[in-house]
Amino acid sequence: MSGADAGPPVADVQRAVGDRAVDDARRPVIARVVLDSPLPQLDRLFDYRIPDAMAETCVPGVRVKVPLRTGNRMADAYVVETLSENAYPGELSVIEDVVSAVPVLAPEIWRLARAVADRAAGVASDVLRLAVPPRQVRAEKAFLARDTSVVRPAVLAPSISAYPDGVVERLVVNGGRAALTAVAHPMRLADDSWVSGWAMTMAQAAARTIATERSAVLIVPDFRDLAELERAVTSFVPAERVVRFDAKQTNGQRAKALLQASSEAVVAIGNRTAVYAPATDLGLIAMWDDGDPSFVEQRAPYVHTRDVALVRTAQSGASLLLAAHARTTDVQRLVELGWLEDVRPLRAVTPRVVPTAQQTAAEGWLAHARIPSSAWKAARDASRDGPVLVQVASPGFATGLVCADCGERATCRRCGGPLGNQMSGGAPECRWCGALAVAYRCPTCGGGRLKPVGNGAQRTADELGRAFPGTRIVVADGGRPIDAVDERPAIVVATRGAEPAAPGGYACVLLLDGERMLAREGLRVAEDVLRIWANAAARASRGGTVYLVGIGGRLATAMATWRLDVPAHEELGDRRQLHFPPAVRVATLTGTEDAVSAAVEALGDATVGPVLGPVPVLDTAGSVPAGTVRAIVRFPYAHGTEVAATLKAEVIRRSSTRRVLPGGNRRRAAPTLRVRLDDVEPFAEA
Known part of the structure; x- marks a missing residue:
C-alpha cells in the first residue's frame, strides 16, 4: 500500500483531535443574561446553559428567550457575556431560543446601564428600555445585507471658531472635560444659512472627533434645537455619517440608527435617549443647555441626562462639553471642584x-x-x-379668569386648578386638567360673567x-x-x-x-x-x-x-450652607409610613442634616393611595453608593414579601416603597 493510500500520519490525526478538543474546551457553554423585567428582585445576571445548536448564534448582545422556573413561563433577555466553564454545581436551565443573531446590546451600553441603575437605586432593564428599541426584523435584515465594502468619505477637521486658539481642540483630542460658555449670537454656515453659536461649536467639535474615526454623541433638549444642530453638523460631516436618536422616530428608525452607530464611527445627535447611543470608540459627548427640564427622564429610574453623560464619560474616557449660556448650579459645582474646565469665548460679542x-x-x-x-x-x-x-x-x-362681579378667582370644579382662555371669547378651561367650564357660576356671589386677568x-x-x-x-x-x-x-x-x-x-x-x-x-x-x-x-x-x-x-x-455664572456661584454657596442639592444628593422616599420610616432607619448615619418628613402626600387626582407619605433624605456624594444600595435593598425586601389572604392563599404584596434619587425639584408639592 502506498503512502497516499495509508491515510494521514498518526501525528496529524492526533494534532487535529487535540485542536478539536481545545476548541470544544473554549466553546461557550454558559450564557449570563439580564432579564427584561422591571422587578427589582430580578435585577441581576442569571446563568443559562447554551445548547449545542445555538453555540454560533448565542453571543453577547443578542436577544434570547429563557425559561423562568419559579413562574413557569418564558422571559425576554439579553446575553451579557458567555463563559466556557460552569462554576455552578447543579443543573442549569437551557436557553429556549435566540430571537435574533444580531447583537443589539453593546458591552459599553450594558456597563453604562448597570452603573446608572446602581447610582439611582433602580433596575438595569428600565435603563435598557431607553437604550435599546424593540426588535425590528426589517432593520436587521437591511443591516445584514449592507455593503461593507463602501468606503466612507473622509472628514476634514475644522478649527473651532470664537474660542482661544487650540483650547477646545485640545479638550476634544485629549479627552478633556469643560463647561463651555456658548457664543451668544447666531453664526453663518458655508451655505449662507444661520445657526446659533452653540450649534456651530458642537458641530465643529464633532467634525474634529470623527475626522480621527472616533464617534461623537451630541445631545439637545427638543426638536427645534435638534433641527438646528443637524443643519450645522451636516455642513461639516457627510449626511450618511450622521444618525438621529429622537422621540419622533419610529421603532424601525431607532433600530436602524442603533445598528449603524454600533458598526462604524458616526455623529449621533438627538434628545435625551441619544446619550445611550452605542459608539465605536467614543471620542466626544457634548450636551447643550443641561438645565432644560426636557432632560429629566420621566420613566424609572428618572435619571437626568447630564448624570448619564457624566457616568459615560468616566467609563469611556471620552471628552465632555457641557455648553450653555447660563450655567446651572450642578455644572458650577463641578467647575469649582476642578472636574470641569471653565472655557469662555474669545473676544465675545455679547448682547x-x-x-x-x-x-x-x-x-x-x-x-x-x-x-x-x-x-x-x-x-x-x-x-x-x-x-x-x-x-x-x-x-x-x-x-387667569376672575368673576366680573366680585373679583373672585375662577377655579375648576373638578381639580381646583385655575381657569383660563386659550383664545379671546373662548370657553373657559382648566389649566391643570383641561376640563371645560361652560356654565360657570361663581361660588361666592353666583355671578356668571368672567373677565380675563x-x-x-x-x-x-x-x-x-x-x-x-x-x-x-x-x-x-x-x-x-x-x-x-x-x-x-x-x-x-x-x-x-x-x-x-x-x-x-x-x-x-x-x-x-x-x-x-x-x-x-x-x-x-x-x-x-x-x-x-x-x-x-x-x-x-x-x-x-x-x-x-x-x-x-x-x-x-x-x-x-453677561456674567451668567455669578448667580450660579452665589446660589451654590447658599445651598452648601442649607444642605440643598446640588451641594448634596437627595433621595425622595414615597410609600406607607412604616415602609418610609424603615428605609430612613436603614440608612443610619449616612444622611446629612435632619430628614425632611415624612409628610402626607397631597393628591387631588386620586392616583395616590390613601395614607401615602413622603420623606426627603440628604446625603453626601461620598456616600452615594452606600445609600443607593441600602434603599434598593429596602425596595426589594418590600416588593418580595408575601402576605396571607383569607383561605390560606399567599400573594405578593403591592410595592409599599418607591425611591427616587436626585429629583430636580425634590421640595415641590407631590
Missing part, C-alpha cells in the same frame, strides 16, 4: 441687555407699563427693517397688532411651533423656549413677564429663569438690543454684564 428697572425716573408712570416707552420705541424702529422678538411667560389669551401670548399679540398697524404678527408657542421666521418685518410673540430663529438674529428682543416667571415656587426658579432669558437674548443679532422689562437686582446685573 446689549438693558434692564428697564434701572432706567431713570424721567419716564414717570410710563416706566411701570408692561412695555416701557424706551423698549416700545426700540421695537417700533426695529420692526420696520426686520423681525422683533417678544418673549412672554404663558400661552393662550389670558393667564394677565396676558398670554395671544392677548399680547392682539395688543401689539393694534399698536403696530400693518405689521405682521407671528405667535409661536407649544400649540403653534415655528422653527424659524424670515427676514421680513414682523413682531414675533413667543412663549419661553419656543422662540423661532431669525436669519442673522433679531435686531430687538423684549423679555416680558419676568416677575411672573420668578414668582413660581421651586428650588431652581432663579437659574431656570436666567437660562430662559439668556437663550432668548442669544437670538439677538450682533449689535442687537435686549430689553429686560421690570427686573432689577443681581439677575438683572448678571444679564447686563
